[in-house]
Amino acid sequence: MSTLARFPRVRLTQAPTPLEPLPNLSKLLGGPNLYIKRDDNTGLALGGNKTRKLEFLMGEALAQGATHIVTQGATQSNHVRQTIAAANKLGLRCTVLLEERVSDGAPEYYRNGNVLLDQIMGASIETRPGGIDMNAELIPVGERLRAAGERPYLIPGGGSNPIGALGYVVAAQEIIAQSTEQGLVVDAVVHATGSTGTQAGLVVGMEMANSGIPVLGVSVRQPQARQIENVTRLAQQTWQLLELPGALRPEAVQVNAEYVGAGYGITTEASNATIGLLARTEGILLDPVYSAKGFAGLLDLIRQGHYRAGQNIVFVHTGGAVGLFGYREVLQPDGGLR
Numbered sequence: 001m002s003t004l005a006r007f008p009r010v011r012l013t014q015a016p017t018p019l020e021p022l023p024n025l026s027k028l029l030g031g032p033n034l035y036i037k038r039d040d041n042t043g044l045a046l047g048g049n050k051t052r053k054l055e056f057l058m059g060e061a062l063a064q065g066a067t068h069i070v071t072q073g074a075t076q077s078n079h080v081r082q083t084i085a086a087a088n089k090l091g092l093r094c095t096v097l098l099e100e101r102v103s104d105g106a107p108e109y110y111r112n113g114n115v116l117l118d119q120i121m122g123a124s125i126e127t128r129p130g131g132i133d134m135n136a137e138l139i140p141v142g143e144r145l146r147a148a149g150e151r152p153y154l155i156p157g158g159g160s161n162p163i164g165a166l167g168y169v170v171a172a173q174e175i176i177a178q179s180t181e182q183g184l185v186v187d188a189v190v191h192a193t194g195s196t197g198t199q200a201g202l203v204v205g206m207e208m209a210n211s212g213i214p215v216l217g218v219s220v221r222q223p224q225a226r227q228i229e230n231v232t233r234l235a236q237q238t239w240q241l242l243e244l245p246g247a248l249r250p251e252a253v254q255v256n257a258e259y260v261g262a263g264y265g266i267t268t269e270a271s272n273a274t275i276g277l278l279a280r281t282e283g284i285l286l287d288p289v290y291s292a293k294g295f296a297g298l299l300d301l302i303r304q305g306h307y308r309a310g311q312n313i314v315f316v317h318t319g320g321a322v323g324l325f326g327y328r329e330v331l332q333p334d335g336g337l338r
């Protein structure tokens with residue numbers, strides 16, 4: 001679409017990702033027809049939603065002549081893994097800051113999963129204690145690199161700024177095109193929302209096309225009012241960046257924060273059970289931090305009758321199954337086969 005074509009973009013994924021039915025699970029539940037948008041299959045170093053954002057972020061970085069990418073995330077950040085992979089693919093150096101945000105993580109949380117892949121891919125990795133302003137931490141790192149003759153490009157946590165959100169405007173357009181092709185009337189799109197770029201992009205994409213498809217973000221961290229505020233701010237900035245006419249309808253931003261549990265990165269009984277359910281019925285691997293909580297939320301909303309038989313609901317699988325290996329102790333409490 002021409003409004004998006006103005007922005008530099010590097011292709012990092014083979015779009016469109018599949019939009020598939022979940023026939024076994026839909027039958028088992030006897031509720032709405034469930035579909036899944038396979039953004040876990042974006043392909044770059046085991047994939048995930050950050051790859052779409054990075055197409056635009058890296059496009060801007062290259063346009064600015066950057067030599068070194070700097071970003072941050074939690075220890076098991078999928079965003080950090082995908083950013084390192086994108087930087088490597090484009091021949092840029094990469095420094096990442098990992099926030100020790102989940103204080104009681106088991107040893108594998110700090111070594112396996114995304115951390116293992118970050119190390120294999122050879123980025124420069126620094127750690128920071130939990131609870132500080134991690135995006136602010138990027139600034140002195142950038143200054144240090146600049147003093148050393150580099151041209152740093154700073155990417156905020158989750159790649160969630162208006163440039164990154166453009167990746168999910170594209171995803172919304174894909175969902176609209178694929179559902180039209182499949183003759184599918186989509187009643188709602190549901191996904192896990194964290195740093196807000198995914199939801200902001202999806203909402204803008206659905207609204208600018210007048211699709212009439214509501215997007216529900218299931219929060220994995222912030223309470224509802226806070227997350228609505230954060231998503232709305234970024235969605236409005238993205239709307240302005242695209243120079244769209246009028247304003248974004250505030251009602252277009254819908255968040256449910258009932259499924260966070262004890263906090264970010266801490267699994268719940270329901271999220272752990274949901275990982276098993278999707279794996280056993282459909283052979284699909286969710287992740288412990290985001291998509292399992294998002295899908296657990298969707299299941300509960302179906303149980304409550306919020307989504308009903310005859311409706312078509314699309315869950316956006318945002319990736320992250322690599323994180324399963326960082327949560328082995330939680331997911332395999334009996335210690336496995338002997």
Ligand SMILES: *Cc1c(COP(=O)(O)O)cnc(C)c1O
Pocket residue numbers: 048049050078079158160192193194195196197198199287290291318319320321
């Ligand atoms: C980052 C992430 C999300 C959340 O996306 P945001 O754009 O940060 O809201 C969801 N799922 C997975 C697997 C992620 O890594």
